[in-house]
Amino acid sequence: MSIVRKILYSIIRFFAKIIFTIFYRDHGAFHRENFPKDDGTPILFIAAPHGNFLMDAITIFVACPRNMYFLSAKANFNYPIFGTIITILGCIPVTRPQDAERINGDGLVKVIDEGKKVTGEGLGKVLQVGDTLYVEFERPNDNEMLKEASGTVEEIINDDLVRIKEPGMKWLTKGRRKGKFRRLVEYGNVFIRVERGNTMKTLEGLNFIPKSVTQSVSRSWDRLSSSPGKLPFPINDDQPDEIVVCPQNPEATERTPLLNASESSSYHKTQSSSRPTSTYKPNFPSVPDIPTTYSYIHMPPHSEVYSAVYNHFSKSQCVAIFPEGTSHDNEHMLSLKYGCAVMSLGYLASKEPDAFGKERKLKIVPCGLNFFNRHRFRSRVFVDVGQPIEIEQRLVDLYRSGGEGKRQACQELLKTIQTSLTELTVNAPDYNTLLFFKTASRLYRENLPSELSFSKKLALLRKIAKKYTANTPPTDEARKLKYEVVMYIQKLRSHRLSPPHMSTTPVSLFLYLPLLVILFILTMPGLILFSPIGLIAKYVGKKQGENAMLYDDNSLAITRWPGRDVIATWKMMSGLVLFITFDIIYSIIMVHFIKKCNLYEFHGRKDIFILGFCIFAFFWTVIAYATILLWERLCWVGKRTWVGVWSLFNPRERKSLTSWRNELTIRVCRWVDNGE
Known part of the structure; x- marks a missing residue:
């Protein structure tokens, strides 16, 4: 890092700390002693869960004493001010599938074998394994929108046939406007770019195009992918392929039907808290086997990203990554991507020395992000820094062997990282369970003789979460206690009350x-x-x-x-x-x-x-x-x-709620301390 960039880096960090202090009421880092000293060993910081988009990166940026380079989506570099800032910080661009250019295919394709295969002239020559394939259809009685289905190419069977990864071609929930689609029509050395909606009469009206060309184009119109297939049935755009509804808190479920504001508010009010979570699958028709147009996205190779990361490691620099791959709204970590394991093992597997002529070394430092009411202004956030992970030489040798050994080494390292991050975070399967963890922790602390520090409060919260999730499914005692605690909170919220203030008389x-x-x-x-x-x-x-x-x-x-x-x-x-x-x-x-x-x-x-x-x-x-x-x-x-x-x-109801709270406090303390 040059002198100028170091100065700019320090200035940006200074202002980031000010903004961070204003936005969050309370923040900090626990176990800061686990941040490795600058002894020339490169560091890979791995942070999770990635549940607060840009604020996650700022949290690590402010908490870590070392200068670091983040991996950032390539699209972020295009923003006028933000792109300049992350360029100054030396962020490493990563091309995501949604950032890759979508290419319109020539010719028609047909989805066969219940969505498991797609056939079309020369399709196998155009596509590659890992590409995302889209097929487009005109909906009945709709001249504005196209309906699409997509799938990932798993195998190129031959020049005209590809296999789609399970579960095959699936309908997308949103349509696309026809005006955005254009096709390149070819005749000999003549190329004509045709926008959907144009007719042969329009083409014939172009005096500079020979009539023989327009006649040939007319004869090969279908073959040259000029028009999408017409769907014989309507498809609803408003719901995904699988819906899980939790009536107690619909907005916190994994998959929820899209509702507008009025529907959402009425939906929330009409749900009964006593009903269990339900799962259903709408009966969507399969993708029809009719000729239609297509487009595709080539998955970009990751070699450029890995090369940039290895270059930073070789210079004894620090790189930060969010291994879940995307920010999310869950109350738990998502499955980690293999990229962090490949970066680590791939760098160490090289027998070349680093930029200083020394043997390659690397440490992985897990960082658990713990947000409380993450979407609110003046909320709390704490980073818990875990013990550095030393990569075993056995895994490096296994990675060098390639094939199945390489996969096994990545799986083992990824499991170690996942375990470390789990110990540093609070993970709940849903919102109500997280609400139970927090309320049980508060009730337990009410029975203690003195107030706990925030690090000890967080440790208690993790202890309760670990105890509840130790059994799958949870024990009957834990489930009954969770139900009672959640009902208690809902009762308080119905009166616009909150547990921290219930001591007021x-x-x-x-x-x-x-x-x-x-x-x-x-x-x-x-x-x-x-x-x-x-x-x-x-x-x-x-x-x-x-x-x-x-x-x-x-x-x-x-x-x-x-x-x-x-x-x-x-x-x-x-x-x-x-x-x-x-x-x-x-x-x-x-x-x-x-x-x-x-x-x-x-x-x-x-x-x-x-x-x-x-x-x-x-x-x-x-x-x-x-x-x-x-x-x-x-x-x-x-x-x-x-x-x-x-x-x-409301003196009587106040007395009833106080008795209920005291009873729950005794039960929570007994449940938490049981087995100690």
Whole structure:
């Protein structure tokens, strides 16, 4: 890393820490001693779960004391400002399947053998193993949209036939507009680019094209893939091929039907919490075996990415990767991709020395990301750094042997990484189970004589999660306890109450009501000035979260519901842009006011600029941050005040909930301590 890049890197890191401190109420890194010292050994940082998009990278970037290079999607480098920043940081571009160029195929193809095979003239010569193949159909009575099915090529059987990987060609949930499709029609040395919707009459009207050409084009129109096949049946666009509905919390399920805002709210209200999770598969018709047009995506080779990573390792530098491959909205880690294992073993398997002429070495450092209410502003995040993983020479030799030995070495290393990350994170199969873990941890701590540090709280949370998931399925005692705890939380939420504030009594109102009024008065001026930023950022985050579910307009991103993995990122970016805009406007107004009222004697434009910059960089920044802190405290006091008011008018229900909580506390403590 050059001197200039090091300086820029430090500047970006400084501002990232400021933004990070403002966005998160509490953050930190546990077991920082596990960060290896800079002894010339390259480091591969592996972070999971990747549940908060760009905020995950910022978290590792801020927490790690070493300079590192992230792997980033190649499409991210095209953004004007963000692309410049990640280029300065030296991020390594990775071409994802959705970023690759989609190529329109010439000729017609036919899906056969119940979607397991696709045939077409010269199809095997065009496609490669691993390519994504799309077939396109016109829907009945629809002149605007095309319906598509896709599959991954598993084998090239011959020049005209390919085999599709299981489960075969599957319908995509979204259609594509016909106007986006063009075909190249060829006759001899003449190439004609035809957009769908054009007719032979249109072509014949082009005077510079010989009539013999248009006649030949007419005869070979079907062979040259000019028109998609017509579907004999309609297909619904609104649902994926498999749907899992959890009535207690539909927005947190793995796969959920797409609902608009009104349907979603009514759907949530009408669900009964006592009904079990249900699974069903819509009866979608199979892809028909009629001739139709196609397109495909060539999977880019990973050799360039691996080569760039090896180059950094050879220079004793640090590389960071999220091995799940994509951000997601699950409450647990996804399966890890083989890339991190191939990077590690592939580098060590080379018998060439590193850039300094020394024997190649490498350490893998697992980093567990623990977000609490990850999509919310002023939430919490902690990085737990695990023990560095030393790769056994046995695995390196096994990788060098190639074939099955190479696969086995990657599997063993990947399993070791997965185990390490699991020990550093909290994993739950669904939202209700995670809610049970958190509430049980809080109830258990109420029985302790003193408050735990946050690292010990996190350790207790993992202990409860590990105990619950130790048995598959969980024991009857654990399932009954989970049901009772979740029902208790839902009962509190029905009254807009939360467990942390249930200790408030009506007597406490004598303290909280005056404090609420004072905080409201202090917060109001800053709230008037800066509340539009929060409201707009919240709206942008919500809309981008909805868009993330159908990010490629073709398939339902089943790991993103309701898109909470991108909400925090968009809140941060939009809030930052809006704050800078508001800050500039308010600074100009304030300087103009000072000048007009002669509150300060200016001696030229230099004085105006210096004063304006000080107001911009310090005054409004302090006011905005103070407003955030006051608003945060106002919300806390407001919640406790509400509990006191509610308890004053509902004494019997308050007594019932307190008894229920005490009973659950005893049961949770007994269950957690059982077997110790």
